[in-house]
Amino acid sequence: MEPDFWHERWKLGQTGFHQDAVHDDLVQHANWLLGGGPKRLLVPLCGKSRDLHWAGAQGHRVTGVELSPVAARAMYQEQGLPFDESSVGPFGRVGSTDVSVLTGDVFALQPDILRSTLGDLPDRLWDRAALVALRPDQRPRYLQALRRVLAPGARVLLNSLVYDPTLHDGPPWSVDEPEVRALWEDAQVDLVDRVDVLEQEPRWKERGHQWFRRDLYHITLPDPT
Numbered sequence: 001m002e003p004d005f006w007h008e009r010w011k012l013g014q015t016g017f018h019q020d021a022v023h024d025d026l027v028q029h030a031n032w033l034l035g036g037g038p039k040r041l042l043v044p045l046c047g048k049s050r051d052l053h054w055a056g057a058q059g060h061r062v063t064g065v066e067l068s069p070v071a072a073r074a075m076y077q078e079q080g081l082p083f084d085e086s087s088v089g090p091f092g093r094v095g096s097t098d099v100s101v102l103t104g105d106v107f108a109l110q111p112d113i114l115r116s117t118l119g120d121l122p123d124r125l126w127d128r129a130a131l132v133a134l135r136p137d138q139r140p141r142y143l144q145a146l147r148r149v150l151a152p153g154a155r156v157l158l159n160s161l162v163y164d165p166t167l168h169d170g171p172p173w174s175v176d177e178p179e180v181r182a183l184w185e186d187a188q189v190d191l192v193d194r195v196d197v198l199e200q201e202p203r204w205k206e207r208g209h210q211w212f213r214r215d216l217y218h219i220t221l222p223d224p225t
Contacts, residue, residue: 023049025216029218040121043128044064061118062099062100063100072103084096125150156184156221157218160216163211187219187220193216196212
């Protein structure tokens with residue numbers, strides 16, 4: 001999907017993909033992802049998610065990446081939180097010391113950019129709806145960008161959607177288990193939960209889907225040391 005599409009969605013307020021609560025999967029798996037002391041959390045394609053400030057309130061350093069500065073500002077404005085704006089390399093930056101959002105192209109992420117916002121490379125990543133927002137041809141580039149900036153041994157909590165792709169051409173796109181394992185081929189990939197959420201997604205039922213699944217993964221990167 002092209003950047004202009006997402007800019008227009010945010011400009012027009014067509015953000016049905018946004019949810020106003022902290023995501024249940026993040027809360028329920030926080031001990032695995034964030035337990036054991038302060039972490040450096042990266043949240044790609046974060047929109048105006050409340051997840052970032054929730055994690056920040058637990059004592060973690062958090063950086064999101066979002067194409068739209070409208071969304072990044074709204075993350076603070078709608079919660080009545082102060083923020084400032086600056087730039088980091090090719091990215092704009094919206095936020096505070098502990099929770100910030102880089103506004104720009106996720107494919108342009110570089111280690112020094114995240115060191116400047118997190119203090120070091122991110123050792124945790126929460127992918128709630130980033131992978132499924134990208135076309136199939138974009139996903140390998142997305143993984144390259146992530147692997148370029150994630151610390152060795154980093155943990156990833158990945159929320160993926162799976163459905164009959166003959167009934168819908170994303171976004172969100174269907175990304176099944178074989179593709180997840182192929183993209184994260186040298187990492188430990190554990191499917192930890194699989195739920196049919198069709199009853200909670202009436203729009204998908206109206207499109208003729210008989211099932212609509214959410215798959216949740218724990219992914220651990222290799223640590224050569």
